[in-house]
Amino acid sequence: VTGFAVRGGAVTVHRERCPGVARMTAAGRTAVVVRWADEDDGDGGGDYRVTLFAEAFSRPHLLADLTEAIAAEGAEVVAAAVEPPREQRVRHTYTLQLPDAGRLPTLMRAMRNVPGVYDVTREGRSMAAARS
Template sequence: PRPAPDAAPARPAAADVLVDPPGATVRLAGCCTPVPPDEITGFAVRGGVVTVHRAQCAVVARMKGTGRAEVGVRWGESTGCRVTLLAESFGRPHLLADLTEAMALEGAEIVSATVEPPDRQRVRHSYTVVLPDAARLPALMRAMRDVAGVYDVSRAQPQPTGA
């Protein structure tokens, strides 16, 4: 049989989250993609699964509004993470090279990148990166903002689906 291709972790493993009471199955919410050191909270859902959200996620307010009880959760010892970042910039020559170099210097492994065509000299970039230590995320975002022409860097939020 052929060996499986190396795959980057999708995000911190659910095993990196400690739950009270122990033993519950843990799932990290796709809506807010929590990573250490985000403040997190959990909710019990079907089948005894605990879904973990960033504390400021809009879904948390909805869950509380429907009377769902929060479950105590906290990050374990693992420190790595995968996160998607959005960068907005003014278009200029060599911008992509400068931005990816700044990210590499911060230890980020770029696993996916999308750059939208310029619209009135403004360019929107999306990068999914793996960091060996999630505590380096603020420094990575600062380094990206420090690249000439970049005026905003944020964590990606899921887009609302049709109304």
């Protein structure tokens, strides 16, 4: 399967051979790495799952740029949500699967380097504490 970012912060998922994939690619859309989670995959096989929050200034193609940065670091998007913009700011929530926890700092740095992103924090860390 493959995915494409669409309006409203959603990602559409298609089979690789779906005619929609050719149309999206021809329209200049960038594919987003997606995969189906195995229901019996309880142990994760050494993988590391983390939820990250990206705070950013709202702009076109932000979702695509963030998911591209995530994929470039070898992480897989398990779940994603985008809150509606407030005062031109938006919050993205990503649950990600990494091959190992040691890649987390590099991933967070890559996400912070996306234009418009001003903060990336892990779930369980206070946003107020992270900003001070």
